[in-house]
Amino acid sequence: MSSCLAGFKVRYNGTSAQNDVISWLASHGQAITVCPEIMAGFAIPRPAAEIVGGNAQNVLDGMARVRENNGKDVTASYISGARMVLKIALKNKVQAAFLKENSPSCGVNNVYSGNFDGHLLLGTGVTACILKNAGIQVYSETDLDYIKIKSFVSPDIAAEFAAEFGSFSQQVQSERKDI
Numbered sequence: 220m221s222s223c224l225a226g227f228k229v230r231y232n233g234t235s236a237q238n239d240v241i242s243w244l245a246s247h248g249q250a251i252t253v254c255p256e257i258m259a260g261f262a263i264p265r266p267a268a269e270i271v272g273g274n275a276q277n278v279l280d281g282m283a284r285v286r287e288n289n290g291k292d293v294t295a296s297y298i299s300g301a302r303m304v305l306k307i308a309l310k311n312k313v314q315a316a317f318l319k320e321n322s323p324s325c326g327v328n329n330v331y332s333g334n335f336d337g338h339l340l341l342g343t344g345v346t347a348c349i350l351k352n353a354g355i356q357v358y359s360e361t362d363l364d365y366i367k368i369k370s371f372v373s374p375d376i377a378a379e380f381a382a383e384f385g386s387f388s389q390q391v392q393s394e395r396k397d398i
């Protein structure tokens with residue numbers, strides 16, 4: 220899972236994007252948290268960066284770049300961070316990744332346009348792309364729901380999780396009715 224979703228202040232602007240569900244899963248030993256940008260050696264804070272001239276697959280193929288808003292080419296570092304995350308995922312037999320939407324590293328459904336104009340395009344970040352290419356299921360924090368989480372945790376943890384999060388209890392009850 221993206222470290223910033225677990226509450227770590229590792230984003231480019233020194234903030235987190237804490238998500239209570241992600242934090243709960245991490246604190247219950249159900250997730251490995253990673254930040255590909257910090258692993259690649261970027262500082263906190265750091266300039267915002269976007270994928271320019273193509274999509275994440277194009278970046279991995281050497282056909283597009285990742286640039287900071289000052290024009291600096293940081294492509295090699297973004298690929299390096301993505302590869303480090305992939306190595307950890309494969310070593311730990313990770314089945315699914317929950318990543319922060321819109322990031323040039325972690326975005327799952329959307330990333331910024333590459334023009335630093337605030338517009339979003341369909342597409343993934345570089346890390347999300349490399350994980351998907353390896354057959355790992357990739358979800359954004361906006362995709363989080365009880366059914367998905369239940370697939371990747373033990374029954375005990377799933378029950379504890381359902382008890383903890385009232386917003387998911389309706390899904391749990393409708394599941395029970397279906398049995």
Ligand code: SF4
Pocket residue numbers: 221222223224229230231253254255256257319322324325
């Ligand atoms: S690279 Fe991913 S984990 Fe790190 S701050 Fe950006 S979105 Fe969060």
